[in-house]
Amino acid sequence: MLSALITATPSAGTPTLAFLDFEGVEVATASFLRESVIGFRDYARQALPNIYPVAANLPAAVAEELDFFVRARGDVVLTCDLDAQGKVVASRLFGDLDPAQRATFDAVREVGAISAPELAARFADQPIGPTAWNNRLSALANKGLLIERRQGKSKSFSPLLEIA
Numbered sequence: 001m002l003s004a005l006i007t008a009t010p011s012a013g014t015p016t017l018a019f020l021d022f023e024g025v026e027v028a029t030a031s032f033l034r035e036s037v038i039g040f041r042d043y044a045r046q047a048l049p050n051i052y053p054v055a056a057n058l059p060a061a062v063a064e065e066l067d068f069f070v071r072a073r074g075d076v077v078l079t080c081d082l083d084a085q086g087k088v089v090a091s092r093l094f095g096d097l098d099p100a101q102r103a104t105f106d107a108v109r110e111v112g113a114i115s116a117p118e119l120a121a122r123f124a125d126q127p128i129g130p131t132a133w134n135n136r137l138s139a140l141a142n143k144g145l146l147i148e149r150r151q152g153k154s155k156s157f158s159p160l161l162e163i164a
Contacts, residue, residue, distance in 0.1 A: 070095035113158040
């Protein structure tokens with residue numbers, strides 16, 4: 001499955017969501033999820049920087065298996081539900097973020113696109129400098145939870161999924 005996903009996915013010049021739609025799938029093993037969802041996410045984050053894979057329309061049994069798998073390996077993955085037109089109608093975070101990453105993730109989801117210096121200014125009451133904010137933001141982008149955009153010498157980060 002991983003090779004098929006890699007072969008079928010062209011590179012993109014702008015951030016692009018790649019939905020791995022599980023509609024109609026009844027069961028998926030942890031090894032299948034590791035090689036497809038997690039493997040493709042990890043590949044895309046390294047080799048296709050503008051492709052953001054997201055598992056979509058997971059039935060309960062598959063969602064439970066994916067959540068158990070990512071928790072067991074200390075990982076996290078964002079999933080969603082799509083409507084008939086392919087629009088995101090709900091999203092869920094499976095696994096656990098550490099408290100610092102969770103606070104950063106929540107701040108970006110609340111604010112929208114933001115840079116590390118902007119986060120440092122927004123949370124000036126906390127002893128966290130721009131470098132620490134940037135490290136947190138980059139870690140979340142590497143997990144495929146935030147979109148990273150270069151703006152000259154700086155970077156901004158925005159939520160991967162916008163819920164209408």
